[in-house]
Amino acid sequence: MAHNLSGYHRALDLFEGLVAGVPRDGWDVPSPCDGWTARDVAGHVTGGQSLIRALATGEPQPDVNTDPARFVTGDVLMSWRTARKECAAALTPDALDRLIPFGGLGDLPLGDFLEGYILEPLVHAWDLARATGQPSRLDPDLVHHAFATAQVVAAPLRAEGHLAPPLPAPRGADEQTRMLAFLGRR
Template sequence: MVDRAAGTGVTLSFMTREPSGYDRALDLFEGVVVGVPPDAWDLPSPCAAWSARDLLGHVIGGQLEIIALIGRAEPPDAVDDPGRLAGGDPVASWRRARAACAAALTPEALATPIPFGGFGELPLRDLLDTYVLELLVHAWDLARAAGLAVRLDADLVHRASATAQVIGTTMRKEGLIGPALRPPRGAGELTRLLAFLGRDEDAFPEAPGKQ
């Protein structure tokens, strides 16, 4: 399915009718969350000034914001202290937030039109496909913070890269991502995506082995 964002002429060809990519990205992210050692939650992450706990709290906040988008709750206030949303039991906090969000995603909710920056409105089910970018990149961030090795699904990387090309300029203007880096010659799609988002793989080298 190819959707055209209202009033823009931009074709968002990476969007699908159902949030299957979003669901798989949630599973991938949770796989990293449960692998984080208990003593690693306060280690620094690739996101400047954020620990692994802060990073997870930010993603938990994203789940709660989705609920808020469809009018089921007030949006969370976690800008200054995102780690509080992860709390003392980060895995349990994540699972509660994920379950609450999943319960809110009824067929009616998935059809709800949601403002999408300068692209008009999109049904929530389509907006969730853009959220693959957030989940995938923060899965990488969290794995690197905790010293885990993780392999990211190539299809999800491709979806995330497509999203980044559409919204990356706006994110950079809003200070949500850093300056783009130059990827090495011959770099794969994940490395190019990370560089576009300002992630320096050398600053947080991959752990040996596989999660």
């Protein structure tokens, strides 16, 4: 089965551009993610690439939420690029067809999972942009897709303590603002 991963790759490109824009002394600033620095956010998304590689290969899945900075020791951009390259190499046609567990929704092909995985690098791109003073306007097409995914996955993530409660969005807010408020971001 063919999978359309263009949105996934565009979200990764956006995230990578923001990682590249962080000054060397900007990694220890607080992020919108409670208790995490910019380095932690970058580590979490970089660890996500290791998680996807593990799903593709059947290896044990790393915990990307505990001490996420361990995924980006040293040069953060180089750590990101290495993890991204290793993940991409593992995404063979067979791997994309591999069934993976998706919580209460059952099993689905990894390629289908990645079509919705846009949410993770996209929202954390915003977190990284906000933490490091970079432009935080996201691609509206990716936002639309990610917001739809968020509405499906938010309840179990909140139940596990991985997502803040929703906030009210300002009246007349654009879709990006509504999505971020839904995800508990101001």
